[in-house]
Structure formats: C-alpha cells, structure tokens
C-alpha cells in the first residue's frame with residue numbers, strides 16, 4: 546500500500562494545491578437559507594461533497610462543527626468522508642487532537658484501519674503534550690497508508706508566543722516539532738498558516754521534504770499569490786493550501802460551489 550506522503554504528492558500533481566475545508570458554521574448554513582439543524586447540516590455537506598469530490602487534491606472537514614450536532618452530526622461527517630474517499634479524494638480530518646499515548650489509541654481506532662468509523666487519509670494533531678506522545682497514533686496511521694499534519698506555526702495570532710518560545714539554544718518549539726515530523730518519510734506534515742510571514746526562514750522551509758497544510762487563505766486574509774510568495778517555491782510544491790469560508794459562502798448550490806472552487810484552483814495554478 547502506498548504511504549500517505551506518496552499519495553499526497555500524486556494528488557498535488559494531479560489537482561494542484563487546493564484543499565477545500567468543510568466548516569459547517571451555523572451562520573454559513575443560514576446564509577444559504579438552510580436551517581442550522583441536522584437536516585441543514587446534511588444538505589450543506591452533501592452539496593460540498595458533490596462539488597469537491599474528484600475536483601481538488603484534498604478536502605478538510607472540520608470535526609468540531611459536526612460534533613456540535615452530536616451523534617447525528619458525526620453520522621453526517623462519516624457519510625461525507627466515505628463519499629469523498631470513494632471518489633478518490635484525500636480527506637484530511639481537522640480534529641487537532643493529541644493526548645497521552647493510551648488515549649490516542651482510542652482516536653486511532655476511530656480514524657485508521659479497516660472498519661474505522663471515521664477512516665480518513667490524514668488527521669490534524671496537536672503536539673503540545675510532546676510530539677513523541679503522538680508516536681503510537683502516527684504508527685497506526687502509517688500502518689493504514691494514512692498520515693497526519695501536526696500543528697507547528699498556526700494561523701491564529703495568539704499562537705506565536707508559545708510556538709516561537711525557545712526550547713533549546715536557537716531552537717523554537719515550532720522548530721522542534723518540525724524536526725520530529727521530518728523523521729516520517731513525508732507521511733507526517735506540518736500545519737503552517739499563510740498568515741505567518743516569517744515561516745519560510747523560521748522553519749527553514751527551503752530544505753526538507755515535509756509536506757505542509759497551509760490554512761489562512763480567503764477569510765483570514767491570505768491570497769493565492771502568498772503560497773509561493775510567503776513559503777517559497779520549494780515549500781509551495783509540497784503544500785496543501787486550505788480554503789474554507791471563502792468557498793463555503795457559495796453553498797447556495799453545487800454549481801456555485803464548483804465555480805468558487807475552480808476560481809481558487811485557477812488562482813493557485815496561475816502562481817506555478
């Protein structure tokens with residue numbers, strides 16, 4: 546079975562860097578005249594799956610916004626993941642989990658292996674209980690041909706104080722996370738916000754092969770040109786550029802969503 550890193554590179558080569566998020570905020574549902582209830586959630590999500598499957602390198606459902614609807618919301622998430630994967634589209638579940646190893650084993654059972662209810666291609670993980678606490682869950686992912694993106698330099702401004710703190714002479718917390726991620730043959734990547742102006746230098750992104758998941762385009766201010774402009778050509782070539790709200794506000798119909806996706810895809814293509 547091909548590993549996640551290899552499958553990601555193939556998806557990037559076929560579709561370009563665009564990764565579309567499915568973030569069913571109640572206000573977004575209402576903005577396209579759906580009720581902010583489970584029926585509205587299902588309709589919104591089905592439109593997204595119809596528009597995104599087979600069209601982009603990856604889709605990133607935001608777990609929190611499905612969990613907010615309880616068991617019925619998680620059932621909608623399960624269906625969406627299965628539908629996207631059946632179409633050959635990579636699914637990166639944005640869950641940002643990370644606990645002690647024995648508890649992480651529970652997350653691994655939810656996400657990886659034959660019959661796992663939320664079986665996906667990659668998940669986002671928090672390394673702030675120590676990156677090595679993620680060793681078991683990463684091993685479970687890789688055994689299933691899946692991978693992970695660990696939070697490194699996130700797009701929210703509050704994160705900088707913690708993530709740029711020094712853990713050793715000249716090494717920031719984020720840099721130590723990146724060093725740990727690099728030991729996984731491209732199956733473990735980093736979350737680096739496009740809003741982090743100095744990420745290229747800070748994380749030495751011109752070197753290495755660690756893939757990146759790059760949020761912050763559209764609603765948080767990032768433009769397509771920033772992918773190469775901020776991260777540099779080398780890192781941009783191994784990045785998934787994630788856009789959620791700026792596409793999802795077009796969820797009035799599948800056709801409008803397709804148009805929004807194609808607009809972002811062309812904008813990224815124009816940078817290469």
Ligand SMILES: O=c1ccn([C@@H]2O[C@H](COP(=O)(O)O)[C@@H](O)[C@H]2O)c(=O)[nH]1
Pocket residue numbers: 566568607639698699700701736737738760761762763764765787788789790791
């Ligand atoms: O550093 C991070 C990590 C993850 N996110 C997630 O991305 C989307 C926000 O996307 P928009 O395009 O701004 O709507 C959401 O799921 C976040 O949890 C992030 O924004 N920053």
